[in-house]
Amino acid sequence: MTDLNELMKQAKLMQEKFQTAQETAAKAVVEGVAGAxxxxxxxxxxxxxxxxxxxxxxxxxxxxVIEDLLAAAVNSAVAKVAEASKGSLSDLAGGITLPDGFKMPF
Structure with missing residues (x-):
């Protein structure tokens, strides 16, 4: 039973770390840029x-032209958020490389 209790403690700790990582990611601000x-x-x-x-x-x-540049800037910002989220999750997972499309927050 001790192993199960230890496993539950580890799961709770991982959940708390994940919650903190989500909150940190939500506060991040990135800038997407297009057209120099x-x-x-x-x-x-x-x-x-x-x-x-x-x-x-x-x-x-x-x-x-403006529409294309606006779309490019938004896509640039989305890519930066996704990359930052992926890095946060990878850090949380102990450096395990996560698959593309694995986003945070879900």
Whole structure:
């Protein structure tokens, strides 16, 4: 029975560490950039977009150019959040490489 109690303690500790890692990731803020900095997107670790900045010089461009750059900046920010989350989970898992698509928070 001692082994089961020890296993339960370890599971609880791992759950607490995971919760802390989730909270830390949620507080993280990254910036996605496109068009050499003409479009910037600020995103949290929960994939919430906080801010979008579009340089005034782009306003004379066709809307499709702005749309493409905005999509690229958002995708850049999403990739950065995913990479940070993957790193946090890998640290939590003791350096085990986690498969692509394994995201935090779930």
């Amino acid at each position: 900095g003409l479009v910037r997107v600020e995103m949290t670790g929960r994939y919430q977009v906080n801010n979008v900045k579009i340089d005034e010089t782009l306003l004379s461009e066709e809307i499709s």
